Amino acid sequence: MNTEKNIKTLIVKKLLKLDCGKTIKDFPIAYETYGSLNSKKDNAILVFHALTGDQFVTGINPVTNKEGWWSYAVGPDKAIDTNKYFVICSNVIGGCMGSYGPSHKDPDQKIFGTNFPVITINDMVNAQYNLLDHFGIDKLFSITGGSMGGMQVLQFISNFPDKSRTVIPIATTSSHSAQNIAFNELGRQAITADSNWRDGNYTSNNTNPGKGLAVARMAAHITYLSKKGLQEKFGRKLQEREDLKFGFDADFQIESYLRYQGSVFVDRFDANSYLYITRAMDYFDLAKQFNGNLSEAFINTNAKFFIISFTSDWLYPTQENKDIVIALNSIGADVGFVEIESDKGHDSFLLDVPDFLSALKNFLDKSYEEN
Amino acid sequence: MKNEFQVIADLIEKDKKVLDVGCADGTLMKFLKDNKNINIRGLEISKEKVQECIAKGLTVIEGNAEKDLKQFPDKSFDYVVLSQTLQAFLNPELVLDELLRVGKKAIVTIPNFGYWKVRFHLLFKGTMPITKTLPDEWYNTPNLHMCTIKDFFYFVKSKDIKIFKSLALNNLNSSIINESNLGVKNLFADLGIFLIEK
Numbered sequence: 001m002n003t004e005k006n007i008k009t010l011i012v013k014k015l016l017k018l019d020c021g022k023t024i025k026d027f028p029i030a031y032e033t034y035g036s037l038n039s040k041k042d043n044a045i046l047v048f049h050a051l052t053g054d055q056f057v058t059g060i061n062p063v064t065n066k067e068g069w070w071s072y073a074v075g076p077d078k079a080i081d082t083n084k085y086f087v088i089c090s091n092v093i094g095g096c097m098g099s100y101g102p103s104h105k106d107p108d109q110k111i112f113g114t115n116f117p118v119i120t121i122n123d124m125v126n127a128q129y130n131l132l133d134h135f136g137i138d139k140l141f142s143i144t145g146g147s148m149g150g151m152q153v154l155q156f157i158s159n160f161p162d163k164s165r166t167v168i169p170i171a172t173t174s175s176h177s178a179q180n181i182a183f184n185e186l187g188r189q190a191i192t193a194d195s196n197w198r199d200g201n202y203t204s205n206n207t208n209p210g211k212g213l214a215v216a217r218m219a220a221h222i223t224y225l226s227k228k229g230l231q232e233k234f235g236r237k238l239q240e241r242e243d244l245k246f247g248f249d250a251d252f253q254i255e256s257y258l259r260y261q262g263s264v265f266v267d268r269f270d271a272n273s274y275l276y277i278t279r280a281m282d283y284f285d286l287a288k289q290f291n292g293n294l295s296e297a298f299i300n301t302n303a304k305f306f307i308i309s310f311t312s313d314w315l316y317p318t319q320e321n322k323d324i325v326i327a328l329n330s331i332g333a334d335v336g337f338v339e340i341e342s343d344k345g346h347d348s349f350l351l352d353v354p355d356f357l358s359a360l361k362n363f364l365d366k367s368y369e370e371n
Numbered sequence: 372m373k374n375e376f377q378v379i380a381d382l383i384e385k386d387k388k389v390l391d392v393g394c395a396d397g398t399l400m401k402f403l404k405d406n407k408n409i410n411i412r413g414l415e416i417s418k419e420k421v422q423e424c425i426a427k428g429l430t431v432i433e434g435n436a437e438k439d440l441k442q443f444p445d446k447s448f449d450y451v452v453l454s455q456t457l458q459a460f461l462n463p464e465l466v467l468d469e470l471l472r473v474g475k476k477a478i479v480t481i482p483n484f485g486y487w488k489v490r491f492h493l494l495f496k497g498t499m500p501i502t503k504t505l506p507d508e509w510y511n512t513p514n515l516h517m518c519t520i521k522d523f524f525y526f527v528k529s530k531d532i533k534i535f536k537s538l539a540l541n542n543l544n545s546s547i548i549n550e551s552n553l554g555v556k557n558l559f560a561d562l563g564i565f566l567i568e569k
Binding site for chain 1: 422428
């Protein structure tokens with residue numbers, strides 16, 4: 001999946017005990033940075049990526065040659081202004097853009113496949129914490145991310161309460177819902193049902209469960225959009241044809257669009273990583289880590305929170321974001337919240353949504369000035 | 372900043388924790404934060420106003436006082452401020468109870484329907500009064516439960532709510548309201564400001 005060139009890697013020497021009970025060490029974390037760390041080392045922002053993201057937040061991703069996943073939000077003079085801030089992002093463990101994952105080899109030089117340990121959101125952030133030591137950063141200015149990135153934000157500040165001044169979870173949840181798990185299971189079933197998956201050993205068998213992975217991506221992609229957004233963009237428009245063809249080719253533009261999304265995803269993503277990362281999301285239940293009391297997760301932090309949701313996001317709806325606000329308010333934490341009007345669904349946080357981008361920028365810049 | 376906000380700010384000591392319910396564009400919040408070192412939070416229903424607060428660097432939660440005050444613990448703020456909004460709620464009594472639960476003290480201001488210009492308007496014109504503090508027509512006003520200073524004064528007394536200070540505001544002049552001058556203040560003030568506690 002990844003080409004070794006252009007990928008910066010930190011080898012973590014320390015032992016990391018995973019939630020599953022296994023321990024890993026000497027493992028790689030692939031990362032990228034933007035902007036520069038100032039002499040006081042107080043301008044660093046750690047960005048966490050979502051399910052299919054990677055460390056290449058903005059600019060051209062050197063592996064895929066496409067725009068970074070958060071190009072609208074991160075860059076010079078953008079909401080997360082890299083003229084001002086030092087942005088760090090790393091590939092999650094379990095991923096496939098250079099960090100330790102199922103496509104790596106085990107100590108016996110055999111590709112892990114499904115023998116890679118099952119990882120959790122907690123394991124991901126504990127691994128990424130090593131980047132602070134690597135850069136000599138005592139306290140981050142901010143941590144942020146949307147979707148699964150937001151889950152990592154919540155877990156990070158819970159694990160390391162004094163390691164960030166501000167905390168911005170976006171379009172996320174503190175606990176994966178039955179509906180979230182159901183959609184992820186659909187994706188995993190599509191992958192494992194592909195005969196080329198070979199119990200996860202497709203690389204050594206020279207096969208690739210591309211069809212299964214593409215179906216997983218297509219199903220997931222629908223959950224990232226809103227009904228209204230889909231209707232406005234595609235409606236019942238036909239794909240390069242005057243009339244229905246009375247067959248099972250892609251008659252409708254939406255079919256063609258989804259097929260395209262599935263096919264390009266297969267070129268850049270590893271099927272086993274998709275299994276591992278969706279599993280990590282499904283296992284995420286921050287309140288459960290604190291005997292059902294979400295507030296307890298944040299009891300030790302003085303960080304300033306800003307939570308953002310989107311009106312048309314039905315995957316991580318406003319109410320689930322507000323539950324985090326409620327948990328914070330009940331312990332008197334410093335928390336702001338805004339729901340952004342957008343018909344672009346869950347994907348809104350990745351797109352050009354001006355109200356969102358200006359809220360993010362204003363919050364960051366004003367908070368930074370206050371230091 | 373309008374005179375009402377100056378009077379409210381004068382009621383709040385330095386370094387306190389304050390919640391501004393219906394904080395609008397955050398003008399009062401910003402003043403309290405910058406001039407009195409107040410740890411200030413806002414609750415605001417309008418998305419545009421929330422954005423204006425964020426642009427001022429203020430901590431604000433988008434929400435509705437009738438539904439969202441319940442998430443705050445008892446007595447978690449030194450003061451809770453509600454400016455000219457009580458009459459716009461479906462259930463003002465419930466909101467008042469919530470303000471006094473969340474705040475050690477509450478500062479509530481009400482546009483006075485007993486103000487002479489209001490009375491005069493209805494008496495002589497025979498149409499719903501429109502004044503500086505009540506600018507909307509009957510068909511588009513957000514106000515559902517108009518009351519007078521006298522109504523509010525007796526209402527809080529009936530609920531065993533302690534009035535620390537009640538002020539009548541008329542343009543730039545504020546004056547103390549007490550039981551003996553209540554009738555006069557009710558006629559000549561267009562705004563009542565109450566510092567209360569339960």
